[in-house]
Structures are given as structure tokens and as C-alpha cells.
Amino acid sequence: MKTPRSEPACHASRTMHQSIEVSAALIFHDGKLLIAQRHAEAHMGGLWEFPGGKREPGESFEQCLVREIREELGVEISVGELFEEVAHTYPEKSVHLKFFTCKLLSGEPQPLGCAAFKWVGTAELRDYEFPAADAQLLEKLSRLVNWPGVA
Secondary structure (H helix, E strand, C coil), X not given: CCCCCCCCHHHHHCCCCEEEEEEEEEEEECXXXXXXXXXXXXXXXXXXECCEEECCCXXXXXXXXXHHHHHHHCCEEEEEXXXXXXXXXXXXEEEEEEEEEEEEXXXXXXXXXXXXXXXXXXXXXXXXXXXXXXXXXXXXXXXXXXXXXXX
């Protein structure tokens, strides 16, 4: 019995592989961490993520984060230390993510650019589905005894 032939592997390499730089916030407040849910129609819709977004040309990762959090959640933050850096390749694109610890300065989060948001504790993180690119960060967060900024 013959098996169907698949398309030559070289065909996939002819398509342009997009590379994206993303800045994401780890916003800690009262012992909890803020996560946001992607809109259903977005890439990887319905999954949970750490809020942030694509870096614009000429913008630092930190500037990107302040802008994205203002647009996505309507709050002001201060950007602290780089907590984790991850490179991940999906079939359709590659992402370079920088996760920064952040502090909420003013405002109450609102789902302006996301479907929903939640404040979660360490143990609760495993109850939410995140994109594959966040796996390394989630593992690092789960190993921490105290989260940054938590007394």
C-alpha cells in the first residue's frame, strides 16, 4: 500500500518567516500577577498571556510596554528589571519576547485591548492556557518562593 506523498520540505522555506519583537509586563500587585486573555479572533485567540505587544521601530522595549499597557488596559505602569527573555518559533513566525517586572502606578485595569484580565496567584497560573512561547517563563514563575515586589 502506497502512502500519500507530502509536499516537498523546500516549499515551506520559500515563504517569508516573520520575526517579531514583543515586550510583556509582569505586573505584580497585592501578591497577585495580572494576566490578559486574547480576543477570540486574534492569533492564538482565547489563550491567556502577560499583557504587552509588538515593539514599534525606534521604540525601546520599555517604551513599548508603557504604550501597550496604556492601550490594552488603560493603566500607567513603571517598568522595572528584565525578568526573562525568550525566543520561540511558531510555524508562521518567530517571536523574541522580553518580560519585565512592572509596578502599577495609577488606574484600574480595564479590558480595552483584550477580552478579559485577571489577577492570579502562583498556584492559579496552571489553571490558564498560555501560548507555547510562555512555557519557559511560567516554569520560572512557578519555582519562585516570593514573586518580585511581594513582601
